[in-house]
Amino acid sequence: MRAPDPFVPSLFRVDRVWREASDTATLGLVALQGEIPAFLSGQFFMLYAFGIGEIPVSVSGLWDRGPLLHTVRAVGAVSQALCRLRPGETVGVRGPYGSPWPLPEAEGGDLLLIAGGLGLAPIRSALLQALAERGRYGQIALLYGARSPEDLLFGEEIERWRSRPDLQVEVTVDHASPAWRGSVGVVPARIADARFSPERVIACVCGPEVMMRYSASALLRAGVPAARIFLSLERNMKCAFAVCGRCQFGPTFVCRDGPVFPYDRIARLLSIREL
Ligand SMILES: Cc1cc2nc3c(=O)[nH]c(=O)nc-3n(C[C@H](O)[C@H](O)[C@H](O)COP(=O)(O)OP(=O)(O)OC[C@H]3O[C@@H](n4cnc5c(N)ncnc54)[C@H](O)[C@@H]3O)c2cc1C
Ligand code: FES
Structure with missing residues (x-):
């Protein structure tokens, strides 16, 4: 049997949308099939606005409480599309990825x-x-x-x-x-x-x-x-699982080894705007 394609997102339905500020909204997402995958505080998911694109977004809630919560600021095409979503609409979700808060x-x-x-x-x-x-x-x-x-x-x-x-x-x-x-x-x-x-x-x-x-x-x-x-740390990402190299700096992948890093390991990366 073939392993599932790690790039294919699961379908989630927008359950609720809260407007937090003029350019920022929190989305409450529920899985159309199965459960919300277990995650830890500090990890992120890739959210896919269909037909537009996919971006990394941290979780702003807890795993065992209600819907999957993401708080998104509209800065460009994908984040604007996510902020425009209404209850009942569908979004692609894959993850969780990355390191949690310690x-x-x-x-x-x-x-x-x-x-x-x-x-x-x-x-x-x-x-x-x-x-x-x-x-x-x-x-x-x-x-x-x-x-x-x-x-x-x-x-x-x-x-x-x-x-x-x-x-x-x-x-x-x-x-x-x-x-x-x-x-x-x-x-x-x-x-x-x-x-x-x-x-x-x-x-x-x-x-x-x-x-x-x-x-x-x-x-x-x-x-x-x-x-x-x-x-x-925030860096541009594509795969989110240390394959494409988009967020790589030397041996460090921000998507896999971060986004949460101890300062003694990350001080040098902070001076580099985009990898
Ligand atoms: C691990 C991780 C966690 C993240 N968590 C969140 C989150 O919880 N909520 C959230 O809203 N975003 C989060 N982001 C940032 C989010 O992924 C970017 O804002 C998104 O990729 C922008 O994509 P876009 O297509 O909307 O805009 P783009 O078209 O990629 O960018 C549009 C314009 O916005 C600028 N821009 C891009 N990113 C940012 C940014 N972060 N802040 C300000 N300006 C920016 C670009 O330079 C460009 O000028 C996270 C990023 C990472 C790596
Ligand atoms: S996003 Fe592809 S290697 Fe990190």
Whole structure:
């Protein structure tokens, strides 16, 4: 019997669509046949908008809770087509792929989650997992920065997170609107306000690369070892399973060895915009 073609996606139906911001939507997907494949927080799937193309998108939810959740920002042809999908329509899905957030390594210590912009999507998945197993961690802190108050994602959920006594939430924006009463400034600057022990924290960072570079530098200055800082890297992808070489740099495949890398392994790749 022939092995299934790894490039052929499974069919999923759009169950729900939530508008998160003017250019960003969360899709809730259900499998037309079989179950949602098991995945871990931090992994990604390839989503195929029929007739247009296929892109990598992180999961923003949990595996064992309801539909498969992906939060997509419309930046080009495929992501725009995904954001235009309506309930009942069909999308192609293959995966999961890549490395997860190192939540098991954080158990017994502190967890610091740092998100910039759309980076909150994969960070949300890690936070939901950690909150579902709250007793396994010491301090948990979420630092989240967006361009403006209008760009903040998961707004109602952030308010619920803020009300939890067992979770520190710090939100900041680059540019405030007149009604904004919160913090203004870049998210790496908020690392000094986070409650964590540098030698027993695992820091997970996702956002624009410049924000991740500054966050990593601030964490190193705060005494966090490079091997305890994890970044999720974005690079163009085609196959997603280390065959086409599209995301390859030397012996490293971002699709297979990442997207989540320890900083001590990835610092050099961060300076290279496209592979
Ligand atoms: C592992 C991984 C996980 C990802 N997770 C998510 C996710 O959860 N949600 C999500 O929306 N996207 C995510 N992305 C990024 C997403 O794959 C790209 O935005 C997508 O490939 C763009 O394809 P397109 O056809 O829509 O646009 P293209 O036609 O490829 O690009 C259109 C324009 O947008 C620019 N562009 C491309 N990518 C980005 C980007 N990431 N940010 C800003 N501008 C960009 C291009 O330079 C170009 O100018 C992830 C990427 C990787 C590698
Ligand atoms: S996307 Fe093909 S090798 Fe990574």
